[in-house]
Amino acid sequence: MKFRIRTLPLRTERIAVVLSQDDAAELGLLPGDRVKVTFDGRSFVAEVEVTHELISSGEVGVCSFTAETCSLMEECVVNITPFARPKSVEYIRKKLDGAKYEREEIRDIIGSISSDILSEVEISAFILASEIVGMHNDEIQWMVEAMVEVGQKVVFEKGTVVDMHSIGGLPGNRFALIAVPTVAAAGLLIPKTASRAITSASGTADTMEVLANVNLSADEMKEITEKVGGVIVWNAATGIAPADEKIIRVEYQLELSPKPHLMASVLSKKLGSGAKFVAIDIPVGRKAKIENVDVGRSFANSLMEIGRNLGLKVATALTDGSQPLGRAIGPALEAREVLEVMERKVEGDMLEKALGIAGILFEMTGIASSGYQHARKIFESGRTLEKFREIIAAQGGDENVRAEDIAVGDKTYTLHAAREGYVREMDIAVLNEIARTAGAPKDKGAGVYVHKKRGEVVKAGEPLLTIYAEKEWKLDNAIEVANTKQAFEISGVIIERYTMGRW
8 A cells, every 4th residue: 555654743763654543454454563665666664553643544654763764755655565574583482482593593583683674572572582591602603693794894904903892781881991092002903882871871982972973984983993093983873783783772671681692792893893803891790790700701701712703812801890990970970080090190990990901902912911011001101191082083072172171960969978887888780770860871961979989988977979960850860769779888897796794
């Protein structure tokens, strides 16, 4: 049947069309069914919504996202036909029953996700199947290959291309903004593709976006890398492994990040961006994505084995994932702290991690036998900050920006300690929740600044954390989380006291 397009004042981040109840009935369609939309020699698959009022018979409604993504113009005529449920849905059900995927089944699933054929509900089932049943290493390898196959690929004709990544989840984990320029300053090429936040309050791309444009194409990423040595860009904008970003979008809503998908996400981005050597950070700790060292070692071994089979040289580092890296949590707060570390050469866990990861790449590529020391020399000489400013300028930012120039939320609240002692433990999940409730990462100035970390002494009435928000109502919600959920465990040196009889 033929229909006239009508753009509706709605926006959803999925490909969908809206039909009148009469037209849907004539085509035998129910809400959630799929249709193939054909026009001007092009076609796409969309999910169906049905309405009683918004659309007249003979019209098909689309939101602005569908209109922009599929290049639909108001009043253009399209042909709509029912589209059968894809085989990939059967394969997902098969995994939920405990079976193993075949290579072509994984390829079909990833292709269906990339082409927007699977609904969010079906992608959710794929995510849950991976979380509950898991995958073998060869299944993960096939998923990586399928992700790279359907996306943009970058090839560097010269130079040694390296990359780094973290599996994420740790508040404040933006060491790459220091490590990338350190590596680039040594003469290596590092086209760093980064994700936005999934379970944390700010991804590396969210933090870098405070300072420069991260929405670069694959060609722009390559051009800038060849010019200044490195970039820090949002993976989705490059078109590398597009299925990964669609999966991540649903994982964000589910607050899940299955280990097979973590591995495939990291390796597909690195393989697609042309890297040959990769250093991967695996934070380990209570409430982190990897909660103990044994699981971390197994995860690391799988990453290295799969990477080797894909032609990547992969090194991993198990790092402390029990408390935030640095003290700032949230895009603008993190960007400000990164600049403070580089401008004032501030020592601490964030600098140590950045130099450690950069050092691994130096040792892998033969740049230095003591990679950490080589990275530290580059940092202390000022070349890291100089290179970072070059990267910011190349990505359209202000190369002269300083830490004090970074604006943060003007609505604040400070949580104080109720008792004296020392910080015994920190709950990173609660810290992430507070920062996200305050508005991060969408509101760049929102987040949390941590005044006291594990092992530090605190007196009654001293500040534990300060919440920053751009909107008063979001600050109120974050205050409620901070006051009802325990982010800090404060203890004295004496945990319990026992006595026998009278003194």
